[in-house]
Every structure is written in structure tokens, then in C-alpha cells.
Amino acid sequence: GGGTAQDRGATPVLGGTLRFAVHAEPSNLDPHASPSDVTGLLTRPVLDSLVAMDGAGRIRPWLAESWKVSADHRTYTFTLRDGVRFSDGTPFDAAAVKANLDHVVDPRTKSALAAGLIPSYRETEVVDARTARVELSRPHSPLLSALSTPYLGMQSPAALKKGPEFLARQIVGSGPFVMESFVPRQGAVYHRNPNYAWPPQGAAHTGAARLERLQIRTIPEDSVRVGALTSGQVDAIGGVPPVNVEQLRAGSGLKVDSRQAPGGTYNYYPNTASGPFTDVRVRQAFGSGIDFATIVEKLYFGVYEPSSSPVAPGTAGYAPDIGDLRRYDPQAAAALLDQAGWTGRDPQGYRTKDGRRLTIRWMFVKSIAREQRDVLAEQVQAAARKLGFEVRFLDVTLSTYAGVAARGDYDLADFSWQRVDADALRDLFHSANVPAADGAGSNAARYSDPQVDAWLDRTLRTEDPAERAELYADVQRKVIQDAAVFPVYSPAYVLAVGERARDIGWEQQAYPSFYGAWVRER
Amino acid sequence: MTATTRRRLLTRLATSLVVIWGAITVSFCALHLTPGDVEDAIVGTSIVTPQVRAQIVAEYGLDRPLVAQYGSYLGRVLRGDLGHSYQRHEPVVTAIASQLGPSLLLAVTGMGLALILATATALLTAGRSRWVRGLASGAELVGTSVPMFWVGILLLTVFSFQLGWFPAVGGDGLTGLLLPAVSMALPVAALLSQVMREGLERVLHEPFVLTARARGMGDTAVRLRHALRHALLPVVTLAGWLFGLMLGAMVVIEKVFSREGLGGLMLDAVAGKDLPVVMGVVLISAFVYVVVNVALDLLYPLIDPRLQEER
Amino acid sequence: MTHAIDTPRRRIAGAALSRPRLGRWCAALVLALIVLTAIAPGLFTSGVPHEADPLAALRAPSGAHPFGTDAIGRDVFTRVVYGARHSLVAAVGATVLAVTAGTLLGLVAGLAGRIADEIIMRLADITLSLPTLLLALLVLTITGPGTLNSIYAIALYTAPGYARLVRVQSMVIRRSGYVEAATALGLTRARIVVRHIVPNAFIPLLVLATIEVGTALVASSSLSFLGLGARPPAPEWGAMLAGGRDYFSVAWWIAVFPGAAITLTVLSITVVGGALQRRLEGLDPSGGGRNR
């Protein structure tokens, strides 16, 4: 990824320690297994991937020098780079690729995220040391972009053998840094991998990382994290709470930089299969009757942008032109509700229809609400009230979520679905992904539309970026028109950097990259 | 140690075992009555394939009947194995061990601070003029009414964010420990000093104090040599309560100050329904509680000989 | 006898006796106001606690918004005022629940003989041997977060205390001189229980309960602070405080005023409780009741 705008030209210094603070940490460090996307941040310094995705969303060689895709889109043959070694000395070869991918899909890994990226993976065939052939059960064009993420990063087979216990605390890869230790609730410590010479093609610099050491501390409490930066206890922090951005920008010698995460934005998904939201007019009313844009603007001080599409602008396949499909228009909304027959009003001022109150049951997990999504929710609740909706929060906890989701026993769900490209749309709106009895499935809107399904299926069978973009655009238009999703905002990773830290770059995943970073000793 | 003391101690230990066992059982039942399956908790909001789900169930033996799970848990506990965390991918013992240190440090520092503060205030204000005592008890009143987390936030903001006197995140040495310890100590100190002064003042009116002074003993000497010990008695009796308070405070304070420790561990575990960890913490705390009490039982007669025969 | 009734806050309240009369009156007044607020918040503010105005977010205290506004432009003053009900209901509810349960258990333990006594007291030991907050967390994992549930949680771990108190009380009183005197006089057992044992056991309990409402209040607000008590958008003080904490560096008022409200309430409850104690029990709470 490219460096940030911070004082270009200043010549990088080698050595030194960078102290970085993050808002969250994974309970399990193994990106193949861990459910939390923050794992990517902590493991990227250690892990290289087969391919990389550049700023423009183009796939570039990395550990794989080149690759060929079979005509039926089901076989990918990778030619691997030579001379790559994991930090524990194990050479990187086709066997390693096989070991990694097999490890991802092995049920014993209990992969919560990575395996979802390669659903159709069948097996990897080791043609020779430098050639690995990946077989898919059905076409899956997003494979390459998936492979570019750290969740499918290449770990040392030796380490993989040591089992989940070990991997949960220690990751061994071929990356620019070597992980010294990871202590839960404290963070991770890395040191430079002196032999590193295989950055992704087009990286800002080659060779070993500039930092001698890298410290990533976990400081969950926003205020404390910010305080740590301002009081110089750390050199840079991630997950800067928007409320502090202004203050930090003003702060002497501090820089704030942010990057929108690709993939699905943070959206509300109405349950189109049951409850009041089965009526499209009610959905549209909800979408246009609430001024999401303003709410987001105010709440996030313009740091997170209100979004108009279920996928983020940064994502390959994002349709820029659908902005005006949903416009804030309370009158129209009211009219729609009247048409839909929600004409009555009860003493509390909520709309009713033959005696029943217009109540929306929201499957909201407060315990994991980040970025003040609970506050946001409160405000949407307040706005909806004006419109005549009663929004009730279901007391859903981490442990009850899956059940509720599977039963479809809700009217509204909310989450952000981060993937590297617009293929996120397939997870979100393909009828095949409607949550099943076992709770699997990310189509929380329970949206089922043959045309959309058709478009999405076709995306899997074409590598042509242009064509795929077109298909994705159609999908986005359709789901917005059907109000099968209420886009809220596109999460951005906000970075605040102090005096010492220089050239902290960006991953395509909108995480800071420390490969090029360096520190200026005072 | 007299026979009576020994007998009391034994019965005490016996009850303690019951208590601990009860603690385990209660929490075990409690957590298994929770709506939602454990595997759901382990999976959380992420989407996993049925195979993975099955794998989880099998690995943690969640398909076995509760009784069986309970039995094997008890068995392992007896062997000192508290099981394996669902969320944290490490043995509970390790998890707790890694968090115990910081928490203890915090608790001990806070406690020490509180005691020093309290003793000083009590000794200085006891039996003084109406004004002094009014002032002191007023301060104590406020001290005990202020919610601990609020104090924490205020201190943190003022002293480390605004003034930058203290680091925002602890961990590194005493400076990082001070603010949390203080916010923990203030309410406790307020209470203790109240209790101690009350004790002191009662003692200072006892005839034996008058006697001592009639012997020509100075005020300070009387306070230190006679009164203080009496004043400490009620403090000892409060120890059990203090212990509870400390653990409670720990959760809150550790959250406010983003400190690592048992509190955070507990919160995460409960939120994530990380059964083994929760039980581990329950067990540990119940155990410590018992130890504390037994220790007190032994301490009592040493401090107050009158209790050697009675009780 | 008093030692059995001792809770930390009671001791503090006890000190209230040494406080100037004026202070006690002020406290009573403040408490009365707060209670009134809880009953009829409308009297103190025309605002609506949930009404959000995104355009007026994070306004500093001013004429229009005496306590400023919060992240989504709700009037903090209004929310604090309406919060009184949430917070007090939780605290009082928990206490009442605990006292009722505790009294029943305590009476049984105290009067119904050895085995019942043993069982109940062991159970009390068990509950008390779990650190209070942990116990609350357990309950809240079973029931899920929420005001009502936090009430249960608090009640669960305060009840044993009351049970013990009532138990000791009833035992002490049963052996007391005046009960023996009443027996010697030839009063019926029923009358002795109703006229002598119950009132004497109950009054201290009542006083204690009043005082302990303060503790319950702190507890419940702590739970909401941890996100386990009242849920948003309920204007519960602890919850507001928790929400305001993230904005503290830019908008101190969001967190400061609810905190102040908690403190003030607990404080006045304690002082008033102390005064009550003197009124009803006559003897000083330190137990040094040597009336010559």
C-alpha cells in the first residue's frame, strides 16, 4: 500500500521502536480461525499473502509470482516466488500453500471468517515445489482478492502443526516482522525480520522493514487510548473515536488520517421475509423518512461518511451513481405508510394498523457495539419515533444472536460486512445466504430476488473487472430500490499519529501497514 | 492454639468447603441456565459452517448431559484443572494467573493507601473539636457517596489527560498504578476512617483510658498505645466486606483505566459466556474469601484476647 | 446486638448524628426534592428525555440547556431529571425485594430451629462468599441485562445480609429481658410476637434498609455503567455516565452531572437515614448505648 501524506521527502531512519495502540484485540491470533477482523491488523506485519491488491483494487503478485485460471474458472495454478523463507527457517513452497489452505477449511480450525472467504475450496495440489494448483468446487472469482487478505495469509507449516493452542498466541510467517510475544489485554511485540526481501510488487520500498521493533498495545477505552497518544505514551493510535478527531487535529504535532474500509458498509437490514418490513412501502418509508445522512454527519463529525450503497466507495465494483436513489423525504415517507395502511395513531403517537402498533424489533447486540453504534441506534430510534415507528431493542447477547438470526425472529438487523471487494453483495443478498436453521448465512434481510441471484451468480464466472463492476452496480441499484438495506455509514479506520511516527501506510483492508514506517528519535 | 480455636478452625474449614462447592455448583447451574447455547456464544456473530459448529460441540463435550459435564468439571477442579477457556484459547488457570498479578497489585496498593489514609485521619480527628470532626465526617460522607467509577473518570481526565501528570495507561510502574489505586482507595478510606474514629472515640471515653491518663500518660501515647488497637478491631471485622468491595471495584476501575486484570477477564468472560473462565474466577474468589475468613478467625483472638474463650 | 446490623454505610450514617441539625435538614430537603423529581419529573422540566436534536449536539451548559446537551443533542438536564425515577426505582426496588426476602428467611432461621437455621445461613454464606459484583454478573448473564434484572441481581446479594440481621435480632430479642418479663406477666405468645418481637426486630431493619438504598443506588448505577443495567435510551444515571465518558475530553458535562446526581442522592439518603436511625432507635449506632 502507499504511504500516508506525512512529510514525504524526509529520509527514513532505520531502527527504533514504534509504539502503536489499537482499540481491540482478537481472542485468537490465528487469522485462519479468528472471527474478528482486527486479527488482520495484528498479523499482517508477520504474514505475507500469495497475492496483493493495490490501491486501485488490481491484483498484484506477492508470494506468487504469477497465476493462471482455468477456462471453467475452477482451477487456479500459482507459480511461487523462490527463496522465500518463514522466520523459523522453513522454506515457503507449494506444500506450505497447501498446508495453509487446508488448515483454513479444516473443521478443527473452527474458522469463523477465513473459511467463509473460500467457500468453494476443494483442495490444493502440489505440482512441484514452486507450483501449487488450487481446485474449487464451483467458480469463485473473488478467490484472488480473498487470498490477498491476511485471513488467508501464509503461516509456517511448522507452526501450523503446533496446533490451535499455539497459534492463538503466536503467529509465524514470512513477513517483514517477527512476532516476539502476544499477551492478551496487553498487546503484541514484534521485531524486524532482517532477511525480508519479498514485499508485494509496487511496494514503496524493498528489503527489510525500517523499524527495529514494533509494539502494538491494546487499549479498549477510547478516552484512555487518546490520552495515551496525547501524553506521548504511544506514537500512534488506531480506531480514533470521531469525537476526538477535531481535538487531535488541533493538537500540536498530531496528524489524523483515515481510510474507508472496503466491502460492505455498516448497514441496517430489514427482515423482508416477516413482520411489517415485508411491505416494501414500509421499508422505503423507514429508509426515506429518517435522515440517516445528518444523523451520521453529526454523530461522527464527518469522519465516517454517510453511505448510499451497501458497499463502500473504496470497493472494486462500487456503484457511485446510486446516491440519489434514497433521499430524505419525511412527507413521502408518511404518505407511503398511509398507503401501506398504517394510518392509525395510538396514545403514544405510534402508527397503528387495525389495532396493531407499528413496532420494529431490532436484533441489537449492545455488548459488541463499536463506534457508538448504540448511540446511533438510539438516535435512529428517536427519529423513527417521529415517523410513527416504535423501535424496540431485543436483548440479544452474543450467545443468543445466532439463534435469533436463524429463526428470523427480528425486524431489523445491523452489522458491517467487510470484504475486499463487492463480492460482499453476494454474502448479503443472495438467497442462498439467508440464515438457515444452523444460523449460517449473512443475508440478514432474508432478501430473495431471482434477478439479483442471477446477477450475483454471473459475477462468479467472469474475471473481467468491468463486467463484474456492471453486475455489482445492478445489484446495488436493485436492493436500494427494494429498500432491502438501509446504508448507514461506511466505516473508516481513523489513525492518529504523533511526532515520532513516520510513513505509517495503509493496507488495502484499511489497516495501518508498518512495513514502510519509521520513527524519528527526538 | 487452644483446643476451642482448633475446633472452631476445623468446623470453619469444613463449612468453607461446602461454601466453595456451593459456589461452584451455583455458578455452574446459573451459567447453564442462560438462554442460548454455549456453542452459539463461542461462535458469536460470525457466520460458521455447520461442520465447525459440530466440531465445537464435540470438542467441548457440550453434547453430554449437564450432570456429566458438571461431574467431570468437579473432578478436574479437584485435580486443580479449571478447564479451558472457550474464547481465549488458553487454560483457565493460565488466563487467571496472567490477570491475577495486576489485580492483586492494584487491590493491595489501593487497600494500603486506604488504610494509611484512614488511620491518619482517624488518629488526627478523633475526639477533636466539633468543627474538625464535622469536617472529617462530612468529607467521609462524600467519599462514600461518590461512585467509584466517577472518581476514576474525573481523576483520569484531570490528572493524566489535562495535566498529564500521570500516564493514561497503567502497567508501567508506580505512576500508572497511582490513579487507579487512589480512586479505589478514596471511598474505602472514607469508610474506614469513619469506622476507626468512631472506635477511637468510644475507646477514648472508656474508663481504662482515663486510668491511663491518670497515670500521667500523654494524649498521643494513649491514642497510639491503647486506643488504636481497639479502633482497629472493627476494621478487621469489615475485612470480609472489603474483600468483596475490592473485587467489585476491580471490575469497574480496570474498565475505566483500561487496566488488565481479573475484572476485565471476568467481564469479557461473562459477556462471551466463557463458562470455564467465569467458574474459574468464581472459584478463585470464593477460595480467597474462605482463606481471608479463616485467617481472620485466627487473627481475632490474637488481637482481642477476650475472644479466646467466647465465640 | 448492634454489631449484627453493622453495614459500612450504616456506620457512615451513624456519624450523621454528630452532624449539625442544619445539615440534616438540608439533606432531608434535597432528598424530598429528588423523590419529587422521580414522582413528577414534569414539574422540573418541560423537555422530553428521548428528544434528540442532532443539530444541537454537544452544547455546553447554557440558559437553554442548563446541563448542556449530549452526543445526539438531548438535553442532559431533562435526562438527569427523568433519570431520578429510573435510578431510584431500581435502588428502592432492589432494597424492598431484598428486605422482604431477607426478613422471611431471617425469621425462619431465627425462630424455626436448628436445621432451617443451618441451611439458610449456609446459603447466605455461599451467596456472600461470591464477590457481590460477580454475583450480579452471574444473575445478569442468566436474565440478560436490564433494569429489572439488575434489581434482582442486587436484591440477591443484599438479601442475605438482611436475613442475618433479622435472624440475630429475633434471637437477641427472644432472649431479652422484656420478652421474659412479658411472659412472666402472662401475655399470650401471639401478643408478645406481634407487640414486642416484631416491632423491635423490624424498626432497625427499616432504618438499615433506608440507609442501604444508597448502596443499592451505587450498585445499580455501577451495573448500568458496565452496560448491564438499564438499557439505552433509558435516562439512567449510571448509563448516562457510561455514555458520556467517551466524550469526557470534549464535553465533560455529559458525564459530570449524572455523577453528581448519584453522589448527591446517596449522600442525602445516608444523612437522612442517620437522622431516622436516631429518631427510631434512640441509641447511637456505634452500639455504645450506655444510657446511665
Next chain:
Amino acid sequence: MTGHDGLASEAGIDAADDPVAEVKDLFVTFRTVAAVRGVSFTVRRGECVAIVGESGSGKSVTARTLFGLTGDGARVDTTVLRICGQDARTFGERQWRAVRARLGYVLQDALVSLDPLRPVGKEIAEPLRLHGMVPRAQVAARTVELLREVGVPEPDARAAQYPHQLSGGLRQRALIASAIACDPELLVADEPTTALDVSVQAQILRLLDERRRARTAMLLICHDLAVVARIADRLLVMKDGRFVEEGPTERVLGAPSHPYTQALLTAIPGRRTRGVWLSVPPPSAGPPAARREGKVVLEARGLVKRFGARLAVDGVSFHLREGQTLGLVGESGSGKTTIARLVLGLVAPDRGAALIDGTSWTELRGRRRRDVRRHIQLVPQDPLSSFDPRSDVRRILYEALLVGGVPRARRRDRALELLEQVGLDTAVLNRHPARLSGGQRQRVAIARALAPGPRVLVCDEPVSALDVSVQAQVLDLLVRLQAENGLAYLFISHHLGVIHHMSDHVMVLKDGRVVESGEVGRIFTAPRADHTRELLAAIPTTHVAADAHVLGHDPSFTKEATS
């Protein structure tokens, strides 16, 4: 005579000595209370001055003033206050401490005057250390020596023990030991014997007397004339903060000039006072009416009661007739109260039976049992604790009347009658027992006992908490009531004087067993059991001569001192 002559002559010689303590026109005021109102006195070396007077008269305050420990909020002014020859009026804390080193103070509440958390040895050693009386090394030795001096058996063992492990008598001695540790020029003993029963009392007095012989000036404070009569050279009779009379002991006792002193003297019950009123002025002209003995109302048949290992009552039998008083005497723990509770049917005997009007408690159940209760009522030792802290006098009496079956309508009148009967103002009806004086409380208790119209009153130490004068009134009241309503009394006391004054028959208890019983005159003139003799020997009376003799060879004392 000889013994007492000795005392007197010593006193005579010392009269020349310069005063150790000298007070003139001492006034002490606590905010509103004027505790001491202009007293003057001097105490000389080897002289024993005693202040007597009823409770609250200002004795202790006077004493504390000599130590500069009058108490917070006390205003002291006096024209002369000389301690050990120095003018103490201008003393600062430091000087006071210095002078206290030369004084010894035995506090009123002896039993709580030793720090319960420290071994008595430490307490006694404290003054030694403080004032560096003896080199550090010898402190321990000296401590033991002191304990021996005050007649504590196996002193070295005792030194290591804690106050609660010592009997009242031993504690009192330990206290005295610590008071005399730095052998003080003035020893002040405030009620040194009040808490103790007669035999121990005698030993303590003996001890003090020895100090006096050792030429220590002594200020003795007591509310019991009889006690001080034994060793005091001069008496100061105090009332409401003033000395109403002072002079050499035998003069004051022999020919009291002030009516109050006379009242005090006549108020002391004993042989002489049988059949006469104690209180001055007497409740009615003429002597108490004679009593007719009627049929047996209360009978005990071989009562046995054990508590755990201890036999509290062991085969006690007696019977009690209408209009008769049975005195029950015995030292503490001898089983008196237990017997009371047995005959009141409050505890069931292990063996034997208590019968009211010939029916045994054991046969009675439920409401019949309650009906019988009306006929036997209790006058407790400590009335206050026998009142529900929440009831006022009205409620107390109404409840009792309810038992007596008095209809609601008439209760008020009856209550007022009762109050009048026990000589209480009707205003008391709305008062709270806690706000009443000891005497008044005891009267309320009696009124309550009378309310159900009983035939038997069980009086368990009804007066031992009261001052002589108040005691006199209460005793007179009981006598009068008996004459009027022909009540029968089971009268419990450890004070033989009182027993002698009240009883027709006496039962002497020891360890739950009856050692002797019989007609009162016989018991007191010709005791058969040794225990009875010991008890009698220890009785303090105002007959100075007799006492000096008794004190000379006090069997119990010599026994323990030499052990």
C-alpha cells in the same frame, strides 16, 4: 476497741502533716449541670478521707478534678487547688502529667478500668515505664511484686493474664496495684468495692487500710456509709455538689448533725431497722402495720436445674405463705435468679416442682398457665431491660392490666391508682422508662407487677441497683404494699442487711444448694453453717467498733492472701 484506737491515733499524729491535696471553694460546671458547687477539703499524709453521698452528687467529678481530668466541657474554678504542694490551677498538660505520676487513681468502674486487650502485667508496668520508676530490667519483677503486695495469688501467672480472665476482686486489686505502682502520695479510690460482693469487699478494704497505714494519703469515695466507716478517718457527706456535713468518722456516724446524714444512716437496713420505716420522712405515721400470715401460696419441692455441666439449683425446697417474706441470700452465681425463674415457670425444672396454690407449673398449659401467672409476678433486678424499649409507662401498665382482665375503659383509672400506690406522679404515665431515674423505674416495675393483682411477688435483687436513700423508699414501699394487700414475697438479695430488714424466713444458698434456712432472727444471731458465718462476718455495718474487730482477722481474707 483496740483496733480502732490504733486507727484513730495514727490519724491524730498525721494531722500535723502538710496536706497532700488541698481544695477550697471548688466549683465544677458542665454546660448546664452544676456538678460541684463550692467544696473545700484537705487530705493529709496517712489520712483517709471519705466522700459519701448519693449518686450524682458530684463525688467522682471532685475526684477527677484532683487529676486535671474533670472531663471535656467542664468549667472548673476554685480559689485553692494544691496538689503535692503545687498550685494546680495554672497547670498545663505537661505539669499535670508530672504531678499525676505522684498520685494514684482507682476508677469507679473498676471492672472496665483495665485495657481488655493487654495483659494486666503490662497495665501495671505502664506507670513504672512512663515515669522511669525502676530500671527497665526490673520492671517485670516489680510488677509481680506489686501484684503480690495487693494479695493476688500466684502473681507471676496472673501478670500474663488478661482482665477478662480475672474475677472482679482480682481485677480490682490489679487496678489498685497499678495505682500504687509509683507509690503515690495520694491514692484516690472511687467506689472501690461497689461492684463486689461482701467477702471480696472486705478484702479490698483491708488492702486499702494497709496502704493508709503505709502513710499514703487516701481519698475514698463511696455511696455506702457502712463501707467507709471501717477505714475512713474523716467523712465528707456530699449532696448536690456540696458537703452537707464533715468531721471525724465516729462523730459523723455517732452524732450526725445534718438531717441528710441522719436520713442516710437510718436508711441503712439491717437488724435495727426491722419493723420500722427506713426513709425519712416515713411514708406514714406510726410503724408499718403488722402482717397476718395466711395459707401457703407458693411451694418448691426439691427443685433441680442444671445448665450443661453446671448444677445451678440442686434440690431446693421451701414454702411461702400469704403475707410472708422469704429471703433468699447467697453470693453471685449461687442460683438465686434461677430459682426465681423456676417458680415463675419461665424455665422447667429438671426435677422437682414449683407449685402455685398447690398446682404445679408442669400440669398447666396454655391459657390456664397464663391465668396462674397473674398470681405470681416478678420485680426484676434491672427493670430497664425488662421494659420494651418502645413502650412508655402507659403502655407497660395497660398491658399488665390487660392480663389482669381489667376492661379497656377502666385501665386509665387503674393505671393512675397503681402509680399513686407506688408513690409516682401521674405525669410519669407518658414518660419513657429510659428517661426515669433508677428509683422511679423500680417503682414502675412494681406497679406493673401489682397490676394483675398477684398474691406472690418474686423480687430478684429489687434494690441492689439503687442508692441507699432510694433503696430505703423502695423497701418501705414493698413493706407497705405487703401490709396493705397481704402479698407474699420471695425476696432475693446478696445484701444481708436488706435481707435482715425484710425477711421473716431466710434461705442461704451456695452453689445452688441450701446451706441453711430458718427464722431470720435465728440465722443472724446463731448461724449454724460456716458459709453463713462467713457471709455475716463480712457484713459492713456502721458499728465502727465491731467492724475494726471483724476486720482484724477476716477468715476469708487470710485464707486467700496466704494461698
